[in-house]
Amino acid sequence: MAILAESAPDTLRVTDRKSARAFVDTHIVPYADAYDRQGRVPEELLERMTAAGLWAPFLPPEVGGAGMDLVTLGEVHEEVGRGCSSVRSLLTVHTMVSWAVQRWGSPAQREQWAPALSRGDVLAAFCLSEPGAGSDASGISSNVVAKNGGWVLNGVKKWITNGQRADLFLVFARTATSIGAFLVPRNSPGVDVAPIEDMLGTRASMIAEVSFRDVVLGPDALLGPSGFTAGMVLTGTLDLGRYSVATGSVGIIQAALEACAAYASRRTVGGTLLKELPLIQAKLSDMVTDARAARLLVAEAGRLKDAGEASTIMATWVAKYFASTAAARHASEAVQIHGANGCGHDYPVARLYRDAKVMEIIEGSNEIQRITIAGQAEREII
Amino acid sequence: MSGSTKDQILDFVRSRYPQAEIDESQDIFALGFVNSLFAMELVMFIEKTFAIAIPNDELKIDNFRTANTMAELVGRLSPARV
Numbered sequence: 001m002a003i004l005a006e007s008a009p010d011t012l013r014v015t016d017r018k019s020a021r022a023f024v025d026t027h028i029v030p031y032a033d034a035y036d037r038q039g040r041v042p043e044e045l046l047e048r049m050t051a052a053g054l055w056a057p058f059l060p061p062e063v064g065g066a067g068m069d070l071v072t073l074g075e076v077h078e079e080v081g082r083g084c085s086s087v088r089s090l091l092t093v094h095t096m097v098s099w100a101v102q103r104w105g106s107p108a109q110r111e112q113w114a115p116a117l118s119r120g121d122v123l124a125a126f127c128l129s130e131p132g133a134g135s136d137a138s139g140i141s142s143n144v145v146a147k148n149g150g151w152v153l154n155g156v157k158k159w160i161t162n163g164q165r166a167d168l169f170l171v172f173a174r175t176a177t178s179i180g181a182f183l184v185p186r187n188s189p190g191v192d193v194a195p196i197e198d199m200l201g202t203r204a205s206m207i208a209e210v211s212f213r214d215v216v217l218g219p220d221a222l223l224g225p226s227g228f229t230a231g232m233v234l235t236g237t238l239d240l241g242r243y244s245v246a247t248g249s250v251g252i253i254q255a256a257l258e259a260c261a262a263y264a265s266r267r268t269v270g271g272t273l274l275k276e277l278p279l280i281q282a283k284l285s286d287m288v289t290d291a292r293a294a295r296l297l298v299a300e301a302g303r304l305k306d307a308g309e310a311s312t313i314m315a316t317w318v319a320k321y322f323a324s325t326a327a328a329r330h331a332s333e334a335v336q337i338h339g340a341n342g343c344g345h346d347y348p349v350a351r352l353y354r355d356a357k358v359m360e361i362i363e364g365s366n367e368i369q370r371i372t373i374a375g376q377a378e379r380e381i382i
Numbered sequence: 383m384s385g386s387t388k389d390q391i392l393d394f395v396r397s398r399y400p401q402a403e404i405d406e407s408q409d410i411f412a413l414g415f416v417n418s419l420f421a422m423e424l425v426m427f428i429e430k431t432f433a434i435a436i437p438n439d440e441l442k443i444d445n446f447r448t449a450n451t452m453a454e455l456v457g458r459l460s461p462a463r464v
Binding site (some may be wrong): 104106129138224225231234235236240307308309310313357372379380 | 394397399400401415418419421422423424425426427429434435438439441442
């Protein structure tokens with residue numbers, strides 16, 4: 001990334017929910033609909049996010065992070081998601097890769113990548129989905145072959161958030177015995193990026209199809225263990241992505257609530273303010289209740305992560321399922337409350353509605369989530 | 383090797399699969415208990431409970447087959463526990 005703090009000297013560091021809210025209200029909320037229409041997040045905002053220390057504040061101070069706990073990180077991501085799901089999506093995938101490097105990387109890999117990921121000098125993307133494999137990660141066909149002490153990577157990854165802009169890809173590919181995770185710099189010969197335009201939602205998240213053709217990688221490209229535990233890199237990384245998506249879903253509910261409260265306080269029907277109508281009050285009260293419930297589920301998942309508790313994985317599944325379905329439901333109601341105004345560009349709710357649908361699909365579709373949650377219940381209860 | 387280490391590991395596995403009858407020498411992979419989700423939970427549980435960090439080169443299937451081998455792993459990584 002080109003330079004940053006110097007070009008955004010007035011940007012305060014984001015350290016908690018309050019400072020995140022101030023950053024989002026100043027630098028994201030006024031422009032989110034424009035990002036949506038333009039189909040990209042401008043470099044200026046990416047630079048401001050770097051100056052604010054937003055990219056990977058959970059990394060330890062020794063690599064340039066702030067050692068932020070994951071509960072606070074969740075609150076920060078919620079605030080960003082309240083402003084713009086596309087921007088939050090960029091944070092999500094960068095967070096996933098940065099965490100994976102810190103958790104699973106060798107000392108050399110951490111030294112090479114963690115400081116740059118922490119600063120935002122290198123932006124990262126997570127490459128799992130393929131044209132023929134989405135929620136079914138075991139169906140991927142990208143592959144690596146060991147050669148000359150390193151690896152040769154071939155395959156196509158699709159729906160890659162920030163694929164258009166990222167400098168580093170974490171690519172999941174088949175090895176001879178399992179699925180491995182590989183760090184692939186964008187400028188590697190054989191890497192080709194094709195933008196995917198006109199998505200339903202998160203339209204500014206710079207989604208791409210990324211192709212890898214005979215990409216030669218060194219032995220240090222493999223991240224984490226091989227063998228049976230290689231799947232843990234994927235599981236752990238998706239867990240953190242799911243956590244971020246859950247927080248972002250809470251942000252969507254909150255944004256829908258704030259938009260509807262403001263609209264209902266101004267708009268009249270037959271001489272009565274919308275906010276005085278019982279049916280509108282019912283919708284708003286459900287938004288308030290679900291926002292609070294989803295926020296608590298997310299906070300509990302974050303608390304368990306900070307404590308290193310294994311139960312965080314299932315808690316995160318539950319939080320993401322609840323928050324994403326609630327976001328889709330309330331974003332739909334937000335459009336309903338706005339009527340025809342909700343279908344145009346003058347209000348943010350149409351964007352919220354489209355973005356919320358995406359939350360039900362990414363990082364494990366809601367159907368996969370329900371299967372997983374039910375499976376756990378069957379083992380533990382039934 | 384401390385019996386309590388094995389017992390705690392067995393308690394964790396049984397908490398996830400309460401209907402299963404499993405002892406300290408049974409291979410949980412052969413029993414079909416281990417998927418990537420459970421593997422992650424198991425590693426997190428061991429690291430948290432015994433205050434150790436399992437390096438990548440110890441994340442081998444043979445270290446996780448039974449409560450006995452997992453307890454041996456804990457012992458290697460935290461010698462004071464032995």
